[in-house]
Amino acid sequence: MSVLVVNGGRPLAGSVAVRGAKNSVLPILAATLLNAGRNVLHNCPDLRDVESAIRILRHLGCRVTREGETVTVDSSVIERWDVPDALMREMRSSVIFLGPLIARCGRACMTTPGGCELGPRPIDLHLDALRRLGVSVEEAGGRIVCEARHMEGRDIILSFPSVGATENAMLAATACSGVTRIINAAREPEICDLQEFLRKTGASVSGAGGSEIVVVGGSTRHDTEHRIIPDRIETATYLCAAAACGGDVTLCGCEPEHVGTVTSVLSEAGCEIDIAGRSIRLRADRPLRAFAPVRTMPYPGFPTDAQAQMMACACTAQGTSIFLENIFENRYRHVGELSRMGARIRVSGRVAVVEGGVPLHGASVRSTDLRGGAALVIAALAAEGESRIGDVHHIDRGYQSIECVLSRLGADIRRENE
Numbered sequence: 286m287s288v289l290v291v292n293g294g295r296p297l298a299g300s301v302a303v304r305g306a307k308n309s310v311l312p313i314l315a316a317t318l319l320n321a322g323r324n325v326l327h328n329c330p331d332l333r334d335v336e337s338a339i340r341i342l343r344h345l346g347c348r349v350t351r352e353g354e355t356v357t358v359d360s361s362v363i364e365r366w367d368v369p370d371a372l373m374r375e376m377r378s379s380v381i382f383l384g385p386l387i388a389r390c391g392r393a394c395m396t397t398p399g400g401c402e403l404g405p406r407p408i409d410l411h412l413d414a415l416r417r418l419g420v421s422v423e424e425a426g427g428r429i430v431c432e433a434r435h436m437e438g439r440d441i442i443l444s445f446p447s448v449g450a451t452e453n454a455m456l457a458a459t460a461c462s463g464v465t466r467i468i469n470a471a472r473e474p475e476i477c478d479l480q481e482f483l484r485k486t487g488a489s490v491s492g493a494g495g496s497e498i499v500v501v502g503g504s505t506r507h508d509t510e511h512r513i514i515p516d517r518i519e520t521a522t523y524l525c526a527a528a529a530c531g532g533d534v535t536l537c538g539c540e541p542e543h544v545g546t547v548t549s550v551l552s553e554a555g556c557e558i559d560i561a562g563r564s565i566r567l568r569a570d571r572p573l574r575a576f577a578p579v580r581t582m583p584y585p586g587f588p589t590d591a592q593a594q595m596m597a598c599a600c601t602a603q604g605t606s607i608f609l610e611n612i613f614e615n616r617y618r619h620v621g622e623l624s625r626m627g628a629r630i631r632v633s634g635r636v637a638v639v640e641g642g643v644p645l646h647g648a649s650v651r652s653t654d655l656r657g658g659a660a661l662v663i664a665a666l667a668a669e670g671e672s673r674i675g676d677v678h679h680i681d682r683g684y685q686s687i688e689c690v691l692s693r694l695g696a697d698i699r700r701e702n703e
């Protein structure tokens with residue numbers, strides 16, 4: 286297992302090229318099953334979760350190659366319709382393969398994705414949406430077996446704008462006869478990117494970015510080429526790192542409008558933010574100021590995936606900041622580890638109160654989950670002294686060579702094998 290060793294207290298300076306969005310490339314890789322042809326995907330980050338998705342595609346019979354940040358998937362031949370437990374356990378969001386497998390093969394089988402570090406991760410909205418489209422869904426013994434009887438377009442009303450359920454419904458609906466309307470759909474930019482990819486393959490999908498998505502099934506599909514949108518959470522993470530450490534950092538190749546709620550909080554905290562086209566420049570002098578309560582919400586609200594990283598910023602700020610985590614039940618697991626670095630945070634249910642102004646000091650900590658791990662890196666960069674961050678595999682799921690990116694910005698950070 287590897288650890289990240291950080292000697293904190295140094296400002297960051299320089300520029301970062303933002304990579305492709307993990308949460309966009311994963312559903313799009315699943316969607317490559319639909320066109321039974323060739324799919325060339327550019328700007329694909331080299332992440333553990335992306336490798337897991339590629340392993341699933343190869344298991345199903347696809348030929349997948351990678352050249353740098355371009356991944357090519359040939360889904361002409363599909364030999365299986367099951368996702369084995371070992372691969373499901375690698376990445377719970379593999380549930381996104383349900384919809385496209387049903388659409389392509391008429392059936393799908395996988396184990397129920399377990400909970401994860403963020404708490405129970407139910408998939409009831411996914412399965413209800415599939416049933417609505419005429420799919421029979423059997424759940425027994427931790428396995429899900431789906432069979433398409435006669436798939437017909439219907440109205441699907443989501444009780445919560447679930448990102449994954451929206452994606453699964455979109456993908457399954459492409460194989461339905463007639464029109465499917467997904468009402469109260471998720472509005473995340475990754476949904477728009479999936480729609481753009483599907484349209485390039487010939488599918489009739491519209492409305493993404495709004496709360497109603499319309500899919501007209503039955504169109505013929507063809508080969509396609511697509512460039513994945515920039516990763517807004519990676520963007521938010523490095524902005525928070527620059528804010529917490531102080532310095533002058535520019536993020537290139539990003540979509541500033543996708544992180545508007547994050548940059549507005551950082552501006553309130555005292556950062557100077559300049560946006561020019563697809564670049565964001567952040568300048569910050571320490572200490573930051575505390576900011577108004579941060580409430581995580583579905584897009585375009587403040588992203589839950591940036592809550593931990595912003596909390597690390599709050600730990601370095603003068604004053605008290607408050608967080609309300611409205612999306613996941615258990616997304617404060619990083620609090621205990623931040624406290625080992627001297628952070629003063631009190632959690633009660635979905636509310637976390639951060640008493641800033643207390644200097645952070647280096648400590649040995651362990652990543653609890655992907656974004657919680659990123660928060661520990663940020664706190665370690667801002668702390669005085671040496672920190673050792675274990676369970677780095679969580680961080681590697683969503684950040685490509687995080688230590689290389691930060692070293693180039695002047696951070697004293699290295700990876701060691703334990």
Ligand code: EPZ
Binds near residue numbers: 308445449590
């Ligand atoms: C996606 O997860 C992202 N993952 C998550 O990013 C992100 O935190 C989340 O959306 C919210 O933005 C990917 O895109 C791969 P949801 P997803 O369905 O689709 C409940 C990261 O750090 N729910 O929108 O699983 C669920 O329990 C990851 O990159 C149900 O109750 O999120 C949660 O409380 C972490 N029933 C809420 O909805 C369901 O059937 C939001 O979940 C589905 C979800």
